[in-house]
Amino acid sequence: MPASLDSLRMSIGEFDLIARWFTRPARRAVLGVGDDCALLQPAPGMQMAISTDMLVEGRHFLPTVAPERLGHKALAVNLSDLAACGAAPLAFTLALALPRVDEAFLDGFARGLFALADEHGIELVGGDTTAGPLNICITVFGEVPPGLALLRSGARVGDDIWVSHPPGGGLGDARLALEAFRGRVAMAAVHFALVRARMERPTPRIALGLALRGVATSAIDLSDGLTGDLGHVLARSGVGATIDADALPTSAALAAQPLALRRECTLAGGDDYELAFTAPADQAPRVQAAASSAGCAAVRIGRIEAAPGLRIVDARGAAVAATFPAFDHFKT
Amino acid sequence: MPASLDSLRMSIGEFDLIARWFTRPARRAVLGVGDDCALLQPAPGMQMAISTDMLVEGRHFLPTVAPERLGHKALAVNLSDLAACGAAPLAFTLALALPRVDEAFLDGFARGLFALADEHGIELVGGDTTAGPLNICITVFGEVPPGLALLRSGARVGDDIWVSHPPGGGLGDARLALEAFRGRVAMAAVHFALVRARMERPTPRIALGLALRGVATSAIDLSDGLTGDLGHVLARSGVGATIDADALPTSAALAAQPLALRRECTLAGGDDYELAFTAPADQAPRVQAAASSAGCAAVRIGRIEAAPGLRIVDARGAAVAATFPAFDHFKT
Numbered sequence: 001m002p003a004s005l006d007s008l009r010m011s012i013g014e015f016d017l018i019a020r021w022f023t024r025p026a027r028r029a030v031l032g033v034g035d036d037c038a039l040l041q042p043a044p045g046m047q048m049a050i051s052t053d054m055l056v057e058g059r060h061f062l063p064t065v066a067p068e069r070l071g072h073k074a075l076a077v078n079l080s081d082l083a084a085c086g087a088a089p090l091a092f093t094l095a096l097a098l099p100r101v102d103e104a105f106l107d108g109f110a111r112g113l114f115a116l117a118d119e120h121g122i123e124l125v126g127g128d129t130t131a132g133p134l135n136i137c138i139t140v141f142g143e144v145p146p147g148l149a150l151l152r153s154g155a156r157v158g159d160d161i162w163v164s165h166p167p168g169g170g171l172g173d174a175r176l177a178l179e180a181f182r183g184r185v186a187m188a189a190v191h192f193a194l195v196r197a198r199m200e201r202p203t204p205r206i207a208l209g210l211a212l213r214g215v216a217t218s219a220i221d222l223s224d225g226l227t228g229d230l231g232h233v234l235a236r237s238g239v240g241a242t243i244d245a246d247a248l249p250t251s252a253a254l255a256a257q258p259l260a261l262r263r264e265c266t267l268a269g270g271d272d273y274e275l276a277f278t279a280p281a282d283q284a285p286r287v288q289a290a291a292s293s294a295g296c297a298a299v300r301i302g303r304i305e306a307a308p309g310l311r312i313v314d315a316r317g318a319a320v321a322a323t324f325p326a327f328d329h330f331k332t
Numbered sequence: 333m334p335a336s337l338d339s340l341r342m343s344i345g346e347f348d349l350i351a352r353w354f355t356r357p358a359r360r361a362v363l364g365v366g367d368d369c370a371l372l373q374p375a376p377g378m379q380m381a382i383s384t385d386m387l388v389e390g391r392h393f394l395p396t397v398a399p400e401r402l403g404h405k406a407l408a409v410n411l412s413d414l415a416a417c418g419a420a421p422l423a424f425t426l427a428l429a430l431p432r433v434d435e436a437f438l439d440g441f442a443r444g445l446f447a448l449a450d451e452h453g454i455e456l457v458g459g460d461t462t463a464g465p466l467n468i469c470i471t472v473f474g475e476v477p478p479g480l481a482l483l484r485s486g487a488r489v490g491d492d493i494w495v496s497h498p499p500g501g502g503l504g505d506a507r508l509a510l511e512a513f514r515g516r517v518a519m520a521a522v523h524f525a526l527v528r529a530r531m532e533r534p535t536p537r538i539a540l541g542l543a544l545r546g547v548a549t550s551a552i553d554l555s556d557g558l559t560g561d562l563g564h565v566l567a568r569s570g571v572g573a574t575i576d577a578d579a580l581p582t583s584a585a586l587a588a589q590p591l592a593l594r595r596e597c598t599l600a601g602g603d604d605y606e607l608a609f610t611a612p613a614d615q616a617p618r619v620q621a622a623a624s625s626a627g628c629a630a631v632r633i634g635r636i637e638a639a640p641g642l643r644i645v646d647a648r649g650a651a652v653a654a655t656f657p658a659f660d661h662f663k664t
Contacts, residue, residue: 031481034568035485035568036383036413036414036416036484036551036552037381037382037417037481038381038383039380039381039382039476039481040379041379041380041478042380044377046374047362047372048371050370050425050458051369051370052459052460052469052471053460054427054428054460054464054467056429059463060462081368082368084368085367085368085369093384095385095386096386097388128385128386128469130386130388132386132465132467133464133465133467135388135464135465137427137460137467141382142369149369152366152367221368
């Protein structure tokens with residue numbers, strides 16, 4: 001743990017803060033919070049999947065988000081990376097910079113964080129807290145049998161391209177909520193509540209990722225927008241694709257918006273944390289069964305092709321002209 | 333990876349940034365930077381040691397630090413936690429929030445980071461970058477055979493207490509440098525250069541931690557100051573201790589300062605990243621051999637006792653009255 005050069009004068013200290021909000025007994029870990037390191041005993045033969053994400057206020061979440069939802073989301077976006085690899089979650093670490101010790105914030109944040117952790121049977125094994133501009137950095141650990149991880153590099157020519165979605169929900173709902181917060185769009189209150197929850201409380205598709213082991217040839221989670229994220233799969237797999245913009249799952253809230261906004265949200269919305277994945281055409285029944293067993297839906301949106309690049313067409317086969325850059329934390 | 337709600341308009345994007353500064357071929361990892369997760373194949377039977385630290389500008393480092401030293405230090409403070417567990421380093425992840433893409437900063441930061449990584453034969457396996465107030469969050473992974481990790485809880489009554497130090501250097505040098513930056517103390521330029529390097533470019537005692545497996549009964553790295561850090565060992569081991577303030581290793585730079593400042597720096601300085609550890613008295617020759625093999629020195633500073641609490645005496649056995657709180661990121 002690094003020493004602090006300078007510190008805020010607070011009513012509660014760092015070690016008290018960790019003890020009060022972020023220490024629970026280790027169950028699976030050999031050693032949890034409170035020593036220099038946590039100790040995990042990997043299951044024999046399994047590979048360890050690791051991902052880390054940093055969330056910054058105003059950039060990855062709005063100041064208006066409820067602390068409980070923020071705690072959920074901070075872990076969810078990390079679990080989503082495990083889902084995209086087909087890894088089973090094991091544990092996580094949390095590093096947290098806070099401008100001040102705000103007990104109501106910490107109560108809510110810890111509640112949301114641990115509720116999602118408990119849902120997946122994983123535990124917080126270590127971390128760090130410091131004063132500073134609000135910043136949440138979580139690192140997650142999962143396990144996957146050798147050779148079964150879903151990689152971005154596995155898409156093959158002829159594979160179907162699929163995306164997951166919640167029953168009744170679609171891609172782009174999180175972006176639609178953001179546009180509503182920005183005052184760019186209006187919608188019915190019931191729709192806003194639904195898309196706001198999609199933005200603030202995403203569901204990592206862990207069960208789907210596990211069910212797609214041995215079925216999908218590649219996978220990625222949709223964080224930066226479908227076209228950009230799918231572009232990573234195409235680049236790493238050395239293939240191209242055509243997708244049907246009209247096949248993209250669309251919620252009732254988004255369906256009520258003008259076509260241009262629907263296209264923008266579904267194709268490039270970001271923050272959805274659904275899975276985009278590829279599978280051989282003859283695996284379609286297994287894909288549907290995997291989605292069903294995971295409590296979500298999956299829809300075929302296109303096909304992998306040899307010609308490089310991503311082509312977007314509508315239901316009639318006409319090219320959809322617009323290009324939407326993926327979210328990038330340093331441009332667009 | 334979480335999507336960004338809003339982004340800076342920059343000349344270089346997030347993915348280019350990762351590719352240019354933070355992507356190198358995976359050597360030991362099954363899969364390195366560039367997919368949703370990294371994949372590590374743990375060695376059969378070994379436990380995985382994990383630690384995470386977050387560094388914030390103005391709190392863990394001064395804006396005056398050279399980027400190369402900052403890259404070194406950000407990884408060093410994490411490796412120090414592995415050292416304190418007796419774990420062999422394997423890999424690390426890096427999450428980085430930057431106010432802007434500053435090529436000179438990134439060049440230097442990456443150079444310092446990878447130089448230390450190469451020194452320990454470890455690799456960057458994943459990460460995240462975002463725009464935001466400067467924040468560096470590294471998570472390190474190491475391995476240790478079951479039962480051989482050095483824990484804070486293992487100190488036993490009668491054990492000697494030791495601290496490591498560099499030949500010619502001591503505890504408190506980093507704090508002395510900080511006080512010089514703050515304008516509180518003056519010293520010869522040659523001394524300032526030495527203590528500044530101790531503050532900005534600490535040496536994680538990895539080799540010592542490995543050599544102390546099976547020798548030391550407990551260990552902790554000195555990040556927040558000797559009395560506070562040793563307090564964690566005493567609390568978790570359910571013991572007390574007496575230490576001799578005059579036995580603490582002291583550099584020539586610090587020895588030239590008034591007694592009160594020497595006491596404050598050596599006893600509570602923080603940011604030293606030496607190891608404090610305990611060992612049965614009959615292990616003293618093996619401790620000395622371990623330090624020698626690790627290229628550092630170790631000195632006995634006290635003894636573990638049954639009576640709770642930490643007693644500080646001078647060379648004549650007189651109580652040293654001052655109490656120094658440990659650094660705490662939210663108070664003092």
